[in-house]
Amino acid sequence: MNRAQLSQLAVLAIVAETASFRKAAAELGIAPSAVSHAVSALEESLGIRLLARTTRSVSPTQEGRQLLATLTPALAEIGAALDTLSETRSRPAGTLRITLPRLAAEHLIAPRLGEFSLVYPDIALELVANDSFEDIVEQGFDAGLRLGEHLEADMVAVKASGMWRGAIVAAPRYFERYPVPTQPSDLMAHRCIRRRFASGRIYRWELEKDGKAVVVDVAGTLTLPDDRAILAACLDGAGLAFVFETRIQDELADRRLIRVMEDWCEPFDGFYIYYPTRRQMRPALRAFVDFFRHKG
Known part of the structure; x- marks a missing residue:
């Protein structure tokens, strides 16, 4: 793989995410023709059609979906590593998206948000209350809160409450x-x-x-x-x-x-903060986990 392909792969990921060459161009701050050229050059170098194009829509081909399944997590990890590098030079900052049941939001997180905001004023925290069990990687969340019995085995879990009943x-x-x-x-x-x-x-x-x-x-x-x-x-x-x-x-x-x-009605394991196993953990996420971990 040459250096040009690295940038072309990043462009491909944005086009697939936005389902539009024009929207991808706006997000990247370049001309739509440059986006189209980057994708076409990548397809030509690989000898594979990665995107199916019509006058109204853009969607990955089967080969494109296979590539994106590996590419998207890899780009997310690169982004996390860059965020980590920049954040180590100052206090934790950036946006965190957390999914959690309404009950956990109301009883565990919301009562301490004033203190959290004072300690970490540069962290923009978005809580999404949802009782369904989402794939936090696929849905673009940094972490989630769930009862211990519902956690996936491949997640890092940190206790966020005592026993519940x-x-x-x-x-x-x-x-x-x-x-x-x-x-x-x-x-x-x-x-x-x-x-x-x-x-x-x-x-x-x-x-x-x-x-x-x-x-x-x-x-x-x-x-x-x-x-x-x-x-x-x-x-x-x-x-x-x-x-x-x-x-x-x-x-x-x-x-x-x-x-x-x-x-x-016997007591059972309470809530955990969970997040994907990563070699690089953003300081903002580390700050959230450390702040809301159960101390008892």
């Missing part, structure tokens, strides 16, 4: 109509508020007692998309809910909610 609760008026459940099989006779994730999957309640794990596909006439809606419906007497106990401390204390089957 679920709670089965209902409003007092619900128990005026229904008996108190004491074991998982009792739940099938109750109106349980179910949750549907963005992926379309309905959450099945995961319970455990004395090392015995049980997964219950609860029944109910109400299916909601997130913890906030579930909690509001539960407080209104709509049914039993399975929520994180950290969300309902006040409601339990003033008896707006009654907790049941506590012996079936």
